[in-house]
Amino acid sequence: MGATFVVVLREGFEAALLLGIVYAYLTKIGHPESYRYVTIGGALALGASILMGVGVSVASGPLADFGPDVIAVGVIFVAVALLTWHGWWMGRHARELRGEVQRRIDEAHAQQRLWMVGLIAFTGVFREGAETVLFLWGLLTQLEEASGWLALLGATAGLVGAAILGWVVFQGGRRLSIHGFFAATSVLLLFLAGGLVASGVGRLQGLGVLPAGDPLWDTSWLLNDHSIVGSLLAGLVGYRARPSALEVAGYLVYVVAAGTLFFPTLLRRRGASDLAERAANRHV
């Protein structure tokens, strides 16, 4: 029971986090009526996950061997692109919001952003969706045994746990000032996306597309990837107990590059360049 709880919680955690953030985001920019974009994105992803689960179970041959891997890697990098774009947008617009706590972002801007937010919801749910669907489906076939019901109970509790997490993020996000919210989610998304980059690079190394190497360091004695805290941190900030050099490089390059996009004012404050500031001003 405990085991199935952990599996589902781990799979659902990232999706719940992203859903909580985007719902709260819509509230903060004054468009709660647009929740449906997120809901539709999430629901479509659920449908796609079920389709993929069925597909994997039915298909065979080279397509079944490579298809899921290619899709998994593709979803990771699409998610990175979407989150980067979103963070960049928040970085550009944070400055506009000065002094107005509940400013309604203008209609035209917001409309453009809605499909984007829906897509973030889609990738967030779809990323671990097919796996979770297959896992739950497997549990449903085990119900003749008494332990099967316990396992299903644990899995349901895991889903509920993930949903509560998402709800807490949503409620917490709603209570922040719009500045606080933009800043907090930018930081969160920056490291989450950095972790996704590391995951993507790792998967490509596992598939032999990128050269693999020895781990740069080993902190598994301190915090193991297999542990629940380790795996939640892996999803949240990209923690790895034994990262490869390429994963670390990908993570760092991403966090630095995207960080300058997400936080254009940091550049200005350091006086390194007023380029970003000028760009932001012209662009708004």
Next chain:
Amino acid sequence: MTCIRAVSARHWTLVMVVAVFGLMLTTGASAQDKPTEIPVTIENNRFSPAEIKVPAGKPFVLVVTNKDAKPEEFESKELRIEKVIPAGKTANIRVRALKPGSYPFFGEFNPKTAQGRIIAE
């Protein structure tokens, strides 16, 4: 003008990132000989054999058959492999050439019992 220059300067970072990844892709995808296939079975939430000996330095393929009535996920943190194998199905998992050492793997859906390792020597 300033606008265009400023934006392209900012996008330059992204272009660089893409270029670096592109380079890594082309250097990484080297040609490989036909790898040997190693059969592995999942039954009663366990892998058999649970210990797989392979020669170091040669890529190989794990042909994993799931004989259980529910799906299992073959996962190895060390090898960066995650592969769901539905009930009654067989999956081919390509594994890169390994340095000598021990590489644990487990069944994500039954991590308590489904444990194994690959030993490259």
